[in-house]
Amino acid sequence: MSTDTTLSAAAAQPAAKPRSRRMSTSTILLIVAGALVGLSLVHQLANAPDVTSSGAIQAALQAAVPLGLAGLGGLWAERAGVVNIGLEGQMILGTWFGAWGSLEFGPWIGLLIGILGGAVGGLVHAVATVTFGVDHIISGVAMTILAPGVVRYLSYITWGSAGATQSPQVVDQVPRLSVPGVNSLKGLEEHQWFLISDIAGVLRGLLHEVSLVTILAVLLIPLTAWVLWKTAFGLRVRSVGEDPQAAESLGLNVYRYKYYGVVISGAMAGLGGVYLSTVTSAIYREGQTGGRGYIGLAAMIFGNWRPGGLAVGASLFGYTDALQLRRGSESVHALLILVGALLLALAVWEFIRRNRVVAISSAVLGVLSYVLFFSVDKIPTALVQAAPYITVLVVLALAAQRLRPPAADGKPYRRGG
Amino acid sequence: MTADPPAVELKGITKRFPGVVANSDVNLTVRKGTIHAIVGENGAGKSTLMKILYGMQPPDEGEILIEGNPVKFSSPQGAIGAGIGMVHQHFMLADNFTVTENVVLGAEKLHGIGTQAKAKITEISQRYGLGVEPDTLVEDLGVGDRQRVEILKVLYRGARILILDEPTAVLVPQEVDELFGNLRELIREGLTVLFISHKLDEVRGVADDITVIRRGTTVASVKPDQVTARQLATLMVGSELPSPEARESTVTDVPVLVVRGLTVRGPDGRPIVDDATFTIHKGEVVGIAGVEGNGQAELAEAIIGMRDSAGTVELDGVAIAGWDTRRRREAGLGYIPEDRHRQGLLLDAPLWENRILGHQTEPPNAKGFLINVGGARRDTTRIVAEYDVRTPSIDVAAVALSGGNQQKLIVGREMSHQPKVLIAAHPTRGVDVGAQAAIWDHIRNARIAGMGVLLISADLDELIGLSDALKVIYGGRLVADADPSTVTPEQLGVAMTGATGEETPS
Ligand SMILES: Nc1ncnc2c1ncn2[C@@H]1O[C@H](COP(=O)(O)OP(=O)(O)OP(=O)(O)O)[C@@H](O)[C@H]1O
Ligand SMILES: [Mg+2]
Numbered sequence: 001m002s003t004d005t006t007l008s009a010a011a012a013q014p015a016a017k018p019r020s021r022r023m024s025t026s027t028i029l030l031i032v033a034g035a036l037v038g039l040s041l042v043h044q045l046a047n048a049p050d051v052t053s054s055g056a057i058q059a060a061l062q063a064a065v066p067l068g069l070a071g072l073g074g075l076w077a078e079r080a081g082v083v084n085i086g087l088e089g090q091m092i093l094g095t096w097f098g099a100w101g102s103l104e105f106g107p108w109i110g111l112l113i114g115i116l117g118g119a120v121g122g123l124v125h126a127v128a129t130v131t132f133g134v135d136h137i138i139s140g141v142a143m144t145i146l147a148p149g150v151v152r153y154l155s156y157i158t159w160g161s162a163g164a165t166q167s168p169q170v171v172d173q174v175p176r177l178s179v180p181g182v183n184s185l186k187g188l189e190e191h192q193w194f195l196i197s198d199i200a201g202v203l204r205g206l207l208h209e210v211s212l213v214t215i216l217a218v219l220l221i222p223l224t225a226w227v228l229w230k231t232a233f234g235l236r237v238r239s240v241g242e243d244p245q246a247a248e249s250l251g252l253n254v255y256r257y258k259y260y261g262v263v264i265s266g267a268m269a270g271l272g273g274v275y276l277s278t279v280t281s282a283i284y285r286e287g288q289t290g291g292r293g294y295i296g297l298a299a300m301i302f303g304n305w306r307p308g309g310l311a312v313g314a315s316l317f318g319y320t321d322a323l324q325l326r327r328g329s330e331s332v333h334a335l336l337i338l339v340g341a342l343l344l345a346l347a348v349w350e351f352i353r354r355n356r357v358v359a360i361s362s363a364v365l366g367v368l369s370y371v372l373f374f375s376v377d378k379i380p381t382a383l384v385q386a387a388p389y390i391t392v393l394v395v396l397a398l399a400a401q402r403l404r405p406p407a408a409d410g411k412p413y414r415r416g417g
Numbered sequence: 418m419t420a421d422p423p424a425v426e427l428k429g430i431t432k433r434f435p436g437v438v439a440n441s442d443v444n445l446t447v448r449k450g451t452i453h454a455i456v457g458e459n460g461a462g463k464s465t466l467m468k469i470l471y472g473m474q475p476p477d478e479g480e481i482l483i484e485g486n487p488v489k490f491s492s493p494q495g496a497i498g499a500g501i502g503m504v505h506q507h508f509m510l511a512d513n514f515t516v517t518e519n520v521v522l523g524a525e526k527l528h529g530i531g532t533q534a535k536a537k538i539t540e541i542s543q544r545y546g547l548g549v550e551p552d553t554l555v556e557d558l559g560v561g562d563r564q565r566v567e568i569l570k571v572l573y574r575g576a577r578i579l580i581l582d583e584p585t586a587v588l589v590p591q592e593v594d595e596l597f598g599n600l601r602e603l604i605r606e607g608l609t610v611l612f613i614s615h616k617l618d619e620v621r622g623v624a625d626d627i628t629v630i631r632r633g634t635t636v637a638s639v640k641p642d643q644v645t646a647r648q649l650a651t652l653m654v655g656s657e658l659p660s661p662e663a664r665e666s667t668v669t670d671v672p673v674l675v676v677r678g679l680t681v682r683g684p685d686g687r688p689i690v691d692d693a694t695f696t697i698h699k700g701e702v703v704g705i706a707g708v709e710g711n712g713q714a715e716l717a718e719a720i721i722g723m724r725d726s727a728g729t730v731e732l733d734g735v736a737i738a739g740w741d742t743r744r745r746r747e748a749g750l751g752y753i754p755e756d757r758h759r760q761g762l763l764l765d766a767p768l769w770e771n772r773i774l775g776h777q778t779e780p781p782n783a784k785g786f787l788i789n790v791g792g793a794r795r796d797t798t799r800i801v802a803e804y805d806v807r808t809p810s811i812d813v814a815a816v817a818l819s820g821g822n823q824q825k826l827i828v829g830r831e832m833s834h835q836p837k838v839l840i841a842a843h844p845t846r847g848v849d850v851g852a853q854a855a856i857w858d859h860i861r862n863a864r865i866a867g868m869g870v871l872l873i874s875a876d877l878d879e880l881i882g883l884s885d886a887l888k889v890i891y892g893g894r895l896v897a898d899a900d901p902s903t904v905t906p907e908q909l910g911v912a913m914t915g916a917t918g919e920e921t922p923s
Contacts, residue, residue, distance in 0.1 A: 230530075230531075231530070232521075232525030232526075232529075232530055235518060235521070235522060235525065235530055236522065236523070236525075238514075239511060239514070239518075239522050242511035242512070242513055242514060243509070243510070243511035243512075243514075245509055246509035246510060246511055246519070246522070247522065247523070248473075248493070249473070249493055249503070249505060249509045250493065250497075250509075250522050250523030250524070250570075251492055251493040251494030251495075251496075251497050251523050252522070252523050253492075353686055354682070354686045355686075402684070404513065406513070407511065407512060407513060
C-alpha cells in the first residue's frame with residue numbers, strides 16, 4: 001500500500017462468543033448428590049431428622065406438584081407470548097370441577113373434567129388477550145377475580161347453601177402405587193446414619209404410596225420439553241412468543257398458536273387444581289389454591305422459562321412449604337446452615353464474575369442467615385410460614401440478572417402490523 | 418422476445434390506506450432470470466407493493482400474474498406456495514432461535530426440524546456460498562450473516578422469485594459485494610430477484626432492469642446502462658436534485674464532548690466498548706466507522722446514558738457520567754437511535770406525541786410541569802413541513818409512516834432543540850437520496866452554528882463526506898484514525914474488518 005495511507009492502526013482482537021446454555025447430565029447428577037450430602041450434614045450438625053425424612057419428602061413432592069403444574073401452565077402461555085396471571089383462577093376452576101367430576105363420575109373422569117375446567121378458563125383468557133387485544137395483566141386479574149365467584153355460584157346450586165364453600169368428601173381417589181420393597185427402607189431411615197438414612201428417607205418419600213396423578217404430573221415436565229423443543233408444533237408455539245412478525249411472514253397463523261399455548265396453559269393449571277382437591281386432599285374447599293398459581297409463575301421465572309428449571313423451582317418451594325408442617329421451627333432453623341453456605345458461595349462466584357450488586361446482596365443475606373442461626377434455637381412460627389415466600393423473593397431477586405424470557409412475551413400482537 | 422412468460426407481472430395494482438393512496442395503478446413486468454431493481458423516494462409505495470406481491474396485504478384493485486398464471490394470495494402462505502419469498506426491510510428473525518429453527522419455521526413438512534433439515538441447510542448454504550452454520554444462535558450473528566439467513570430461509574422453501582426490501586441498507590461495501598455475488602449465483606440457477614434500494618450506484622451496478630416509482634405509480638422503466646445516477650434521482654423525485662455544496666471546515670478548538678476511558682461491559686463481564694477515548698470540538702463531526710456489532714451502538718447508548726459504563730464523559734465542561742438520560746438530554750445531548758422501531762418512536766402513538774418523546778420537559782412541549790399539547794402540535798406541524806415528512810396529518814400513528822419518513826421525523830425532533838452535541842446513529846438509514854441530502858444539510862448548518870456530532874454510519878460515503886475526523890471501531894476498541902479528506906471507502910472498509918496487517922507505512 002502507498003505511503004499516503006491515512007489509517008493508523010492499533011492491534012485488535014475479534015470478539016468470540018463462547019456459550020454453553022444447558023447443563024449436562026453429569027452436572028445435574030453432581031448437584032443432586034451435593035444437595036443430598038448437604039442435607040445429611042444439616043441433619044447431623046443440627047440434629048434435624050425432618051430435613052430428609054420420608055414424611056417430609058413425600059409432603060414436599062405433594063406440595064411441589066401443583067406448583068409445578070401451575071408453572072407449566074405459565075410456561076405454555078408465555079412461550080406463546082401471552083402472560084397468564086390468571087393461572088390462579090384457572091386452578092380454582094380445576095379444584096371445583098375436579099371435585100365435582102370425581103363425586104359424579106369417579107376419579108378419572110373427574111380428573112378430565114377438572115382439566116377441561118382449567119382449559120375453558122384458558123380459552124377465555126385467550127379470547128380476551130389474543131382476539132380482543134385486552135392487556136394480558138388486566139385479563140388475568142379479571143380471571144382470578146371471576147373464577148372464585150363462578151365456583152361459589154356453582155357450589156351453591158349443586159350442593160345447596162351448606163355446600164357453598166366446600167364440597168362433600170370425595171371418597172373415590174385415583175390409586176396410589178408403591179415400588180415393591182421400598183417400604184422396608186423404613187428401618188434404615190430410623191437409624192439416623194449419616195447419608196445412608198438420608199438416602200433411605202428420600203427414596204421412601206419419593207417411591208412409596210405415590211398417586212398415579214403425581215406420576216402423570218412429573219411426566220408432563222419432560223413431555224412439555226419434548227413437545228416444545230423437538231416437534232414442529234412446539235417450534236411454532238415458541239416462535240409466536242419470540243417474534244410473531246417473523247412467524248407471520250412465514251405464513252403462520254399467529255393467533256392460532258397463541259390460542260393453543262394459552263388453552264394448554266389453562267389445562268395444566270386445571271390439572272394442578274384437581275390435584276389439590278382430589279389428591280392432596282379429598283374435598284373441594286374455597287380458597288384451596290392459596291396463591292399457588294402465582295408461586296407457580298415464580299417457579300417458572302426461577303426456571304428461566306424452561307421445564308427443567310421450573311421443576312427445580314417448584315421442588316424448592318414445595319420443600320420449604322412441606323418443612324413448615326414438620327417441626328418447622330427446628331427444621332427451617334437447621335436449614336439455615338445450608339442456605340447461608342450456599343449464599344456465601346454464590347457471593348464469591350458472583351464476585352469473581354464481577355457482578356458486584358448480586359455478590360454483595362448474597363453475602364449480606366448469607367451472613368444474616370448465620371446471625372439468625374446462632375442467635376435463636378427456633379425460628380418463630382410466623383417466619384416459618386413465610387419461608388416459602390421469602391425463598392421465592394430471594395431466589396427471584398438474585399436470579400433475575402440472568403433471565404431470558406421469550407422476546408415478545410406480554411406484547412400485544414396485531415396481524416399485518 | 419422469448420416465448421417465456423414473465424416471472425412476475427403486476428397490472429393496475431391499487432392500494433389505499435386511510436388518508437393515503439400507497440399504490441395507484443402500478444404496472445410492473447419482471448423478466449425471468451433477471452435482477453430487477455425498484456427505486457423511488459420515501460413513501461413512494463415500494464414496500465407496500467412488495468408486501469402485496471408477497472400476500473401480506475391484499476390489493477384493493479389489480480391483478481397479479483406469476484409465470485403467466487393469475488393468482489390471488491390471502492396470506493404469505495399462498496405466495497410461498499407459488500414460489501415467492503421475501504426478505505423484509507426490517508429483519509424477520511427470532512434472536513433466541515438457532516439458524517435452523519428460524520429457517521424451518523412454517524416449512525417443517527419439507528425436511529422436518531432435525532438432522533435432515535440441518536443437512537439441507539448446509540447443502541443450500543454450500544451450493545450458493547452463503548456460509549451459514551445451522552446451529553448458531555441468530556443473536557450471535559452480524560447483519561451480513563443475518564441477511565444470508567434470510568435469503569436461505571427463502572431458498573429453503575424452494576422460492577423461484579426473491580424479493581429483497583432494502584437489503585443493503587445496513588451492509589458495509591464488502592458485504593454488499595458478497596451479497597451481489599450471492600444474487601448472481603441465484604440468477605445463474607434461473608431464479609428471479611426483485612430488490613429495492615436507495616443506493617443508486619449500486620442499483621445501476623447490479624440490476625438488469627430498473628423500475629422507478631413516484632407517489633405510488635410507476636413512472637419509468639429503464640436499463641441501467643442508459644441512465645446515470647443523477648438522471649435516476651431526477652426521475653424519482655421529479656425535479657432536479659440540489660448539487661452537493663462545497664464545504665469548508667467549521668472545526669473550532671473548543672472541546673464540547675470529551676470522552677475518556679469509556680468502557681461498557683456485557684452481561685458476562687467482557688467489555689463491549691473497551692476504553693474509548695476521544696474529543697469532539699464545537700462545529701466538528703467525528704465519524705465512527707465499523708461493521709455492525711462492534712460496539713458502536715453501545716458506545717452511543719453509553720454516552721446518552723442508557724447503558725451503565727465506566728469512564729468519564731464531559732459535555733461542554735460539565736462531567737455528566739452518572740447522570741440519567743433525561744438530564745443529559747436537557748443538558749444538550751441529542752440522539753438519533755440506530756433502530757427507530759426499538760428506540761426513538763412509539764409506533765402506536767400519533768406523530769405529535771412522538772414529537773414530545775425525549776423532550777417532555779422542554780418547551781415547546783412543556784409549560785412548567787404540564788405537557789403543552791398545543792405547543793407540541795404546532796411544532797410537529799412545523800417539523801413535518803420543514804423536514805418534508807410525508808404524512809396525511811400529525812394525528813396518524815407513527816407506524817403508518819414509511820421507514821424513511823419515520824426517520825425524518827426523528828431527525829427533525831432532535832434538531833429542534835439545538836443540541837450541543839448530536840449523537841447520530843445511521844441518521845439517513847432508509848432515507849431516499851433527496852431527503853438524505855436534506856438531512857445532511859440540516860446537520861451541516863447546525864455544525865456551522867457550533868454543534869458537535871458523533872456520527873455512526875454504515876454508509877461509508879456519508880461518513881467520509883460528513884466527518885471532520887474518522888475513527889474505526891473494532892471489537893469494541895477504537896483501533897484506528899483516518900483522515901476523511903484522503904481515505905477511500907475501500908481502505909476504510911478493510912480497516913473495519915480488523916485487517917490491519919498491511920497498514921505498515923513504507
Ligand atoms: N399499515 C399502514 N397503514 C397506513 N398507511 C400505511 C401503512 N403502510 C404504509 N402506509 C403508507 O403508504 C405509503 C407507502 O409506504 P411504503 O412503506 O410502501 O413506502 P416505501 O416506498 O417503502 O418507503 P421507504 O423508502 O421510506 O421505505 C406511505 O405514505 C405510508 O405512510
Ligand atoms: Mg420501505
